[in-house]
Amino acid sequence: MSDSTDTVENAVETQHGCPVQNSLGQRVLHASRDQYVSVIKALADEGYEMCVDLTGVDYLEMPQRAIGFGIQPERFEVVVNLLSLSKRQRIRVRVQVPVEDATLATLFDIHPGTEAHERETFDMFGIVFTGHPDMTRILMPEDWDGHPLRKDYSQGSIPVQFKGAHS
């Protein structure tokens, strides 16, 4: 097994202007927020026609993690998994999203199927996807306080919130 941290030592390969990382044999692109939509679009044109998954990660407890490629790690990361049915390949795009401005452009216009994923990511992490047609919560009740999958949202210490309950 190769070293799992995989900060690539060999010459940096790029695709659509993004450094390519080999994460345990899987191809990962690190896009900046500005590149994000155009990279996904370029990949879609290249044959990655299906967006199978979009999710977030809160790296609050790993602030000094090494990404490599001179990329400044931020608190949030949005991870997009793309699939090419024709080429039978997968590719993953990771984008750093700072906590001060937790916004990212939506992929709705390229992959309408990300609608629910983006709503879920918003619901769980509070990352707002600009341009999304219906940026509401999806799993939690709409009057819920906080975003549960953030690392500073502790488990078990929050009183149970019931919608419409008499108090």
Next chain:
Amino acid sequence: MTVISAGTAEGGQELLSRSELTAKELLREVGSVLRLSEAEAALLAEVETEAPEDQTMIINMGPQHPSTHGVLRLMLELQGETVLRCKPIIGYLHTGMEKTGEALTYMQGGTNVTRMDYLSPLNNELVFSMAVEKLLGIDGDIPERAVWMRMLLSELNRMSSHLLFLATNGMDLGAVSMMLYGWREREDVLRFFQKVTGLRMNHNFIRPGGLAADLPAGWRDDVLAILEGLPSRLEEYEILMTGQPIWRERLQGVGVITAQEAIALGATGPILRSTGIAWDLRRDMPYLRYDELDFDVIVGQYGDAYDRYSIRFNEIRESMRIVYQILERMPSGDFRIQNKKVTPPPRARIDESMEALIHHFKIFTEGFKVPEGEVYVAIESPRGEIGCYIVSDGSSNPYRMHVRAPSFVNIQTMPHMMRGGLVADAVAVISSVDPVLGEVDR
């Protein structure tokens, strides 16, 4: 009601009435219901942006409705009996399983993920275990017997899941006797699972490194009994349903989706295959030893509810074919990897060795550490692509554990399939998408 917070102003999740919408917002909403971009939605000439308000009404179907397969709520805008717009509202079964997954060790994680898609628990465990094994770098060292046992269980699980689909599909469309038959046959498979794993459901049997135990004595006869009993039963179902004009009338041409739409919406599994795209991860991106087996990928043509029914029906037969091959080729050997890091010592060793006892204690209290990294692994569950994305920070708990649930994505196709159809067909559509709400909400 207590005001909980001011920080949540993103608004309701409901379908708004048309009078509350500006024209652009309405277009957007229709777009979002169609799950198309605004530009694409505008291109669809048949989108009625000006249905008379007094002729339509918005009603709730669910969350407690027998044909919603759990707690799914659909807001339907109806004009007479025609569905104009539909919005699925989910989250009623949300229990924060991804958050729970961060607090459980890799060893305990199986008990969590197995409860997501409760109709195919073994596939959930399999994808989780494969992701952990990939992070550990032991994915190539799993003993052959463990790999083939995993395939055996996974395929039997696919059969039980599809049998339950036949049962609920029949019930939703009025073939109530089918419900009893489907549950009965599924029970045969679950009885085998109980013999092997100790539990009918939520097994936690496939674990990182292999399986929890070896197959019990007489397992081959039990599997053969299932396989030999099933074909005649399937013939009965064909007579009961497939050939019946009423059955065909209820399903053919209902809930149509095109290949382009299915890909755009990220739909996988029988929904994608019903549109004519032969995409099955078992064949196209093989995992375990599926590349050594001989089976067909069942593909539809029209993308309607009838195709999805037929695909699942015939996938039972394909799974049976696979299980026969597995029975023939099941190797002997170990059922889990002999890697001291991941595998607890055998019970007999604990009686004679202090180190084994310590090792056993440590592995069950602290778990094993997984090197830093992130990985996405996907397999074909009965409902489509189930994926597991794990980020490890080097400790014995996942830093982030995300499950890409096929039902969660597939549910987005419902508004599209229902649009312009009848309310009665909405039931057929829900049934043919075959969502498991435990997996949708996680």
